[in-house]
Amino acid sequence: MEFDFIIVGAGSAGCVLANRLSADPKVSVALVEAGGRDLSPWIHIPVGYFRTIKNPALNWMYRTEPDPGLNGRSINWPRGKTLGGSSSINGLLYVRGQRQDYDGWRDLGNAGWGWDEVLPFFRRSETWEGGADAFRGGEGPLSVTRSRQTWRIVDAWLDAAVAAGHHTNPDYNGAEQEGVGHFQLTARHGLRCSAARAYLAPVRGRKNLRIFTHATTEKLLFSGRRAVGIAATRQGESFELKARGEVILSAGAIGSPQLLMLSGIGDPAELGRHGIEVLQASPGVGRNLQDHLQARPVYRCSLPTINTRARGLVNQMRIGLEYLLRQSGPLTMAASLGTAFLKTRPDLDRPDIQFHIQPFSADNPTRGTHEFDAFTASVLQLRPESCGHLALRSASIHDHPAIHPNYLATELDRRTLVDGIRIARRICRQDPVQGLITGEHAPGADIADGDDAALIDWARNTATTIYHPTGTCRMGSDPLAVVDARLRVHSIEGLRVVDASIMPRIVSGNTNAPAIMIGEKAADMIRGDAR
Incomplete structure (x- = not known):
């Protein structure tokens, strides 16, 4: 139960990481997912999102707090809870965003995240049915097609x-x-091409990759200020996984900040309300919440x-x-x-x-x-100014955080x-x-x-969400940033966040393609730092 890398969350970025990191046979990788396998036929039939989006076996079934911007309404915030995460229940739409989005990230002090630096990872991730060119990829795992x-x-x-x-x-x-x-779609031969189908299915047989499903990560484990593993439950039994190298949070814009806070990384006042001992004061955790x-x-x-x-x-x-x-x-x-x-x-x-x-x-x-x-x-x-936040309800992972979108x-x-x-x-x-x-x-x-x-x-x-929550573990170097430009959690060793929560600002479009790009770029960073 000891691995070089532990990835928490088998969503879009997590599946990419599991594939790319386990490509080195000398490295052992654990992928931990709270949901089950992506076996439902409604996951793979494209229009099945009408069913999966309301299925608690496949969806976390989050719901916002009453929002003043919506005249006090609460709305559903679906997020995937299965292999592939939200890429298994989304609308299949493939949109990268604008060049200026990523140049803006770079200009905020995040070196390596400009358009020219991220474009190769978009290209590497996809096979575009229109053929490869200066902007599009032709040999990647993710099939992108015209409608x-x-x-x-x-x-x-x-x-x-x-x-x-x-x-x-x-x-x-x-x-x-x-x-x-x-629209362009993540589909192939009339079937959804989720991150699990594109990145995970081809490598499930690797001996150095172990996938834990129905395993809920409850908190991170530390030795001093270094992340050394996770504590989780599966079918009512508690267990621990230890990491020789890194723990990587890919639990999404809601799950990743919640786990950080439950593990003692967050706003001290917020943690103190729930009796959580502060390991690292990081007031930006759960802040900067943006959605379309x-x-x-x-x-x-x-x-x-x-x-x-x-x-x-x-x-x-x-x-x-x-x-x-x-x-x-x-x-x-x-x-x-x-x-x-x-x-x-x-x-x-x-x-x-x-x-x-x-x-x-x-x-x-x-x-x-x-x-x-x-x-x-x-x-x-495309680029709202309004930012919301998440707040813990309790010190338990089983209590969904309070979501304040602030639309x-x-x-x-x-x-x-x-x-x-x-x-x-x-x-x-x-x-x-x-x-x-x-x-x-x-x-x-x-x-x-x-x-x-x-x-x-x-x-x-x-009005309602179009399912693009981002930004709650923001990348940057200022006091409210949670991770640095290499996605390492500030002041903590052996811990990264790799998912849409690291976006300093929401991208101009749908967020699945950027989440996959983030996974691709992070995999290169992690391998490079390990060397």
Whole structure:
């Protein structure tokens, strides 16, 4: 029960680390995951996220505290609890973000994290079906493909966006992000390509890699100021794993800071409230919480959408048969099909909003779609200023931390989201989509374009997360930074954090691709430091 490296969390970054570190047969690696194996067929069928996102066996089922920015609402915050982590229950969307995101990390004092330094790791991680070039990879474990699904209403919206003055971009992960196009997916042959499928499945037979599932890490073990292992429970039994080299936290933006705090690394006042002895005062642990908040304008339309096409036993049998015979059809659909990265103001140097265009609509997708045909033009602010925080409820890992997102806390955030809603409406007044729309279901015609107060109030009452929590173990060198530029926890030896929690600022887009990149880059750092 002693290993060179112990990785806590088999999510996107953790699976990458397990693969890359165990590639050296002289190194032993333990991968510890609180969830089970990724055996559910709904994990691997792309559209299965409608089911997995509400399954407590596969999802931590986090829920936020009542948030003032959402008019006091609490909302669900799904995070994956299985091999592959959130990459096994997400919407399959592959977005890297913008060059300026990573140059911004570097300019904050994090050497080695600029765009030119991280691009090779994005390329190394993927096989892009469009072929390798200066921006895209062709030999990586992660399969990235174009969407195999097209819906006329989505294509009509994209054409309307071009008619509104925006340009088409065939590859938003290429030279520039701005523009209109179809989403790219982490999929292969009609199946989800999670981090577990891409990185873990091919190497499960390695003798120097041991994977512990259904094993909940309760705290970290230390000798002085050096991390030497973990204490965990499995099927009601406690056990310890010892690390000769390093303990690596890859438990995500909620799990990693919670484990640090429970192990004595955090704000002394916060730890003291729960009787936790302070090992290292680190007031930034659990702070700098950032997420993307989506407003969801919905339009009734005259074309068929998922709302009616997937309703009834006959339709569902037809869809299932198409998938079984050809690995095509609605079951291969990602969470969104169309996207657009746009500017709310012409003076901006880069896009500040992103659209997710979906050929379905719902008040809550986990409870079923609307009974009428409609599509959703979801819009989010790419770089929110608002930051929230996590707080412990107790000294037990089994009590979820209190999540305070602090959405829409700044004027810029509120203005950007309102402007994004207006742009959604402006596009929907353009042909060809205008001729297919029979009415605006939400926000609704009773809310005027110029009524900022009513638009932001509608957003506060209806907007929800798009599942991108980041930043709670921020990388940097200032007093509130948790890890340094090599992802080592400040003032502690033998301990790193490798997941989306290390982001100093949230990236401009979906966060799965960056989390995988972080795992790739960290693996090189860890191997280099070990040498």
